[in-house]
Amino acid sequence: MNFVEIMRFAVRGLASxxxxxxxxTLGITIGVASVILLVxxxxxxxxxxxxxxxxxxxDVVNVAPIRGGQSATTRPLxxxxxxxxxxxxxxxxxKASSPVVNTSATATYGxxxxxxxxxxxxxxxxxxxxxxQIADGQIFTAEDVTQARKVxxxxxxxxxxxxxxxxPVGKNVLLNSIQFTVIGVLQTKGSxxxxxADDVAIAPISAVQNSLAGYGALNQIAVQATTADSIGLAQAxxxxxxxxxxxxxxxxxxxxxxxxxxxLLQTRTSAIQTFTVLLGAVAAISLLVGGIGVTNIxxxxxxxxxxxxxxxxxxxxxxxxxxxxxxxxxxxxxLFGGLLGVLIGVVGSRFSIAGIQPVVVPxxxxxxxxxxxxxxxxxxxxxxxxxxxxxxxxxxRHE
Amino acid sequence: MKPVLAxxxxxxxxxxxxxxxxxxxxxxxxxxxxxxxxxxxxxxxGKSTLLNMLGCLDTPTSGRYLLDGFSVADLNERQxxxxxxxxxxxxxxxxxxVPRTSALSNVELPLVYSGxxxxxxxxxxxxxxxxxxLTARAKHLPSELSGGQQQRVxxxxxxxxxxxxxxxxxxTGNLDHASTIDVLGVFDRLNALGRTVVVITHEDEVAHHxxxxxxxxxGRIVSDEVTRRTGVVA
Numbered sequence: 001m002n003f004v005e006i007m008r009f010a011v012r013g014l015a016s017x018x019x020x021x022x023x024x025t026l027g028i029t030i031g032v033a034s035v036i037l038l039v040x041x042x043x044x045x046x047x048x049x050x051x052x053x054x055x056x057x058x059d060v061v062n063v064a065p066i067r068g069g070q071s072a073t074t075r076p077l078x079x080x081x082x083x084x085x086x087x088x089x090x091x092x093x094x095k096a097s098s099p100v101v102n103t104s105a106t107a108t109y110g111x112x113x114x115x116x117x118x119x120x121x122x123x124x125x126x127x128x129x130x131x132x133q134i135a136d137g138q139i140f141t142a143e144d145v146t147q148a149r150k151v152x153x154x155x156x157x158x159x160x161x162x163x164x165x166x167x168p169v170g171k172n173v174l175l176n177s178i179q180f181t182v183i184g185v186l187q188t189k190g191s192x193x194x195x196x197a198d199d200v201a202i203a204p205i206s207a208v209q210n211s212l213a214g215y216g217a218l219n220q221i222a223v224q225a226t227t228a229d230s231i232g233l234a235q236a237x238x239x240x241x242x243x244x245x246x247x248x249x250x251x252x253x254x255x256x257x258x259x260x261x262x263x264l265l266q267t268r269t270s271a272i273q274t275f276t277v278l279l280g281a282v283a284a285i286s287l288l289v290g291g292i293g294v295t296n297i298x299x300x301x302x303x304x305x306x307x308x309x310x311x312x313x314x315x316x317x318x319x320x321x322x323x324x325x326x327x328x329x330x331x332x333x334x335l336f337g338g339l340l341g342v343l344i345g346v347v348g349s350r351f352s353i354a355g356i357q358p359v360v361v362p363x364x365x366x367x368x369x370x371x372x373x374x375x376x377x378x379x380x381x382x383x384x385x386x387x388x389x390x391x392x393x394x395x396x397r398h399e
Numbered sequence: 400m401k402p403v404l405a406x407x408x409x410x411x412x413x414x415x416x417x418x419x420x421x422x423x424x425x426x427x428x429x430x431x432x433x434x435x436x437x438x439x440x441x442x443x444x445g446k447s448t449l450l451n452m453l454g455c456l457d458t459p460t461s462g463r464y465l466l467d468g469f470s471v472a473d474l475n476e477r478q479x480x481x482x483x484x485x486x487x488x489x490x491x492x493x494x495x496x497v498p499r500t501s502a503l504s505n506v507e508l509p510l511v512y513s514g515x516x517x518x519x520x521x522x523x524x525x526x527x528x529x530x531x532x533l534t535a536r537a538k539h540l541p542s543e544l545s546g547g548q549q550q551r552v553x554x555x556x557x558x559x560x561x562x563x564x565x566x567x568x569x570x571t572g573n574l575d576h577a578s579t580i581d582v583l584g585v586f587d588r589l590n591a592l593g594r595t596v597v598v599i600t601h602e603d604e605v606a607h608h609x610x611x612x613x614x615x616x617x618g619r620i621v622s623d624e625v626t627r628r629t630g631v632v633a
Contacts, residue, residue: 002514005511012499012500016498016499307495308497308498310495311495311496311497312497312508312512313480313483314454314456314483314489314491314495315483315484315489315508315509315512315556315557316480316481316482316483316484316485316509316512316513316560317480317484317512318476318477318480318481318512319476319477319480320477321512391456391457392456392483393451393456393457396456396491396495
């Protein structure tokens with residue numbers, strides 16, 4: 001009784017009930033495919049966020065207010081705060097600092113009306129700090145900011161949505177009924193996974209505060225360090241200057257927080273990792289359920305074929321042959337299901353899912369496949385063992 | 400010459416205490432090579448229990464059983480399955496072919512478990528099918544064969560490994576008259592070729608083919624007579 005014969009018996013056993021075999025295989029297939037796909041989606045989201053944050057530049061420090069601070073002395077971030085950070089003596093490692101206000105606006109051009117997902121008021125340095133390149137036209141100048149000229153630079157998605165294929169530069173567009181002149185279109189930067197960086201309208205901060213946002217606090221100050229290596233020094237200098245300006249004593253809680261892109265990356269990726277683990281766990285459960293399906297079907301198969309087992313034993317099949325046959329059947333079911341699942345998972349991850357381009361983790365393929373093989377052995381061994389232990393006389397009498 | 404099978408003091412009790420059922424109450428029996436033995440008895444006489452013991456399908460409560468010189472009680476499970484494979488060909492009342500498996504594959508099955516190469520298996524299985532006159536039906540599934548044909552496939556399967564002993568449990572119990580004649584003819588030919596055959600039956604017609612008839616009643620052998628000269632037993 002060799003290996004090939006056992007395999008042949010197993011194939012014949014599975015082929016004798018094709019529909020049942022296929023349905024059982026499906027359980028494993030779905031389990032394996034979902035492990036691979038969901039982990040790939042989590043990984044893809046994490047990769048997209050990493051790319052978008054790295055796109056910000058590794059030399060950027062973000063200052064944001066802490067909202068709802070506990071003391072009444074909480075001071076908002078102001079344009080003056082932003083300008084104070086550019087100080088060759090007090091902050092030699094700060095290259096540029098741009099105040100940022102965020103608002104939302106609806107752009108209207110002719111009959112077209114479009115809600116821009118992010119409308120930003122800032123200064124020209126913002127473009128270099130955030131690494132945005134111009135594709136068409138030009139960015140606004142420092143003079144545009146001091147004159148509060150109503151000019152706007154659009155992201156490519158926004159420009160496409162408002163103007164279609166027409167040339168946007170030089171056109172007048174209404175932002176919340178205020179007329180702005182389009183002077184430039186940005187190069188595409190892609191989705192960050194959470195928001196589309198290409199759906200944006202960027203205008204001089206003075207103009208935005210004048211006509212759209214009002215003269216409130218800044219949402220953010222984007223600070224650029226002189227080099228990526230000096231980011232730590234820049235961060236310390238910014239903290240010192242803002243502490244002094246906001247009158248914050250040592251040990252007191254500041255009313256602003258400073259994050260560099262590495263820290264931003266860390267918080268974002270740790271959130272995504274949790275998300276990936278969660279997705280993986282759900283998929284693993286479905287794989288487990290598939291495995292229990294294999295056990296269930298093998299138990300039914302064994303019960304159904306008790307007589308056949310009796311016949312085989314009566315004509316001299318040793319226990320090992322019976323054990324091998326049913327174990328091989330279970331393993332084949334789950335291995336075939338696993339292979340199919342790997343195939344579906346890998347092919348499926350070529351398509352973008354919910355706006356995320358999945359990135360397959362090779363170890364997840366190996367893991368899911370190995371688990372499916374083990375499921376066959378593990379979940380199959382119980383019914384197979386039961387079959388092999390039957391006494392021939394009892395098995396033959398079974399109706 | 401040593402007997403193919405020799406049992407002494409064979410007992411089988413199902414259950415225990417008040418409800419105990421004594422299926423066999425001490426059987427002594429020897430069967431010699433080349434014999435054609437019919438074991439007869441009413442239902443419940445213990446004849447089927449006896450055959451299951453002889454076929455190593457069941458274990459006796461007490462007593463000694465030598466099959467072709469091997470003491471069955473001393474063998475482990477693996478050796479028992481080897482013994483069933485090499486020494487015994489079993490034929491059942493309900494044929495017991497493996498379903499959804501061709502006649503040829505059914506006949507090959509014992510040879511698969513004894514580890515024969517494929518080509519050799521095929522050759523021997525076809526020879527066995529030829530012996531029962533079913534070469535033309537080799538590729539048919541059991542469900543495509545008549546009862547008599549299925550039983551002849553079962554006979555081919557029983558004899559393909561060249562066992563020392565053919566054991567048949569009511570082999571014609573489920574067959575019509577014509578098929579019964581077919582199957583009994585096969586037994587006659589096999590016995591003429593020197594095979595040892597032990598048949599359990601309650602039909603006189605079957606017993607007439609045998610050369611020795613043993614009657615069992617209430618778990619004991621009540622008569623044991625040679626009906627024709629066997630020519631083999633001294």
